[in-house]
Amino acid sequence: MERLILSTRTAMSNTSVVVLDIGGVLDINTVGEFETVLQDLFQKKQYKIVLNFQKLTYISSAGFGVLISVIKDVRKNRGDIKIASVSPEIYKVFDLLELPGIFHVLKTENDAVNEF
Numbered sequence: 001m002e003r004l005i006l007s008t009r010t011a012m013s014n015t016s017v018v019v020l021d022i023g024g025v026l027d028i029n030t031v032g033e034f035e036t037v038l039q040d041l042f043q044k045k046q047y048k049i050v051l052n053f054q055k056l057t058y059i060s061s062a063g064f065g066v067l068i069s070v071i072k073d074v075r076k077n078r079g080d081i082k083i084a085s086v087s088p089e090i091y092k093v094f095d096l097l098e099l100p101g102i103f104h105v106l107k108t109e110n111d112a113v114n115e116f
Contacts, residue, residue, distance in 0.1 A: 047079020
């Protein structure tokens with residue numbers, strides 16, 4: 001079973017933005033870890049988030065479900081979740097689920113940070 005690798009850091013060009021690097025597999029077995037990291041950010045009142053998918057190899061419906069379930073609260077708190085560095089395979093699923101209408105998907109992390 002492939003693991004999920006999560007790490008957070010402050011964006012260099014905008015210190016009000018948190019970058020969450022996600023690598024490996026985000027599925028039913030690992031989604032709890034992802035949810036915990038997001039909840040920790042929210043407890044710290046950090047609602048400007050860039051998800052860097054550069055090293056993400058797979059995301060299941062459970063991962064998409066978490067994103068959809070938190071976005072309304074994030075935006076209520078004057079924040080947003082931008083998604084960067086998505087592989088073509090994962091973007092196809094995003095597109096099929098019509099998620100680019102909900103989440104802004106950008107080519108690079110820097111582009112995503114600059115959106116805030």
